[in-house]
Amino acid sequence: MNQALTICPYCACGCGFYLQTEKDKVIGIIPSKNHPVSRGKLCVKAWGLPEMISSPYRLKQVLLNVQMKKII
Numbered sequence: 247m248n249q250a251l252t253i254c255p256y257c258a259c260g261c262g263f264y265l266q267t268e269k270d271k272v273i274g275i276i277p278s279k280n281h282p283v284s285r286g287k288l289c290v291k292a293w294g295l296p297e298m299i300s301s302p303y304r305l306k307q308v309l310l311n312v313q314m315k316k317i318i
């Protein structure tokens with residue numbers, strides 16, 4: 247298992263956490279206790295990141311081209 251320190255992408259607060267990965271999959275999230283903003287805490291949106299990243303419903307390509315073809 248690997249973990250990488252990163253910043254939450256959801257809002258401008260920029261809370262810090264470690265993303266745990268295994269075989270190119272995100273398997274967990276651990277708040278950074280030393281991060282000056284979040285200080286070991288995260289809101290519910292960040293806690294749901296691992297589930298969102300691996301969701302089969304996540305869009306993996308832009309849909310704009312499909313919509314533009316219908317218009318043209």
Ligand code: SF4
Nearest residue numbers: 254256257261289292
């Ligand atoms: S954990 Fe919540 S408050 Fe912090 S940056 Fe992410 S969305 Fe914003």
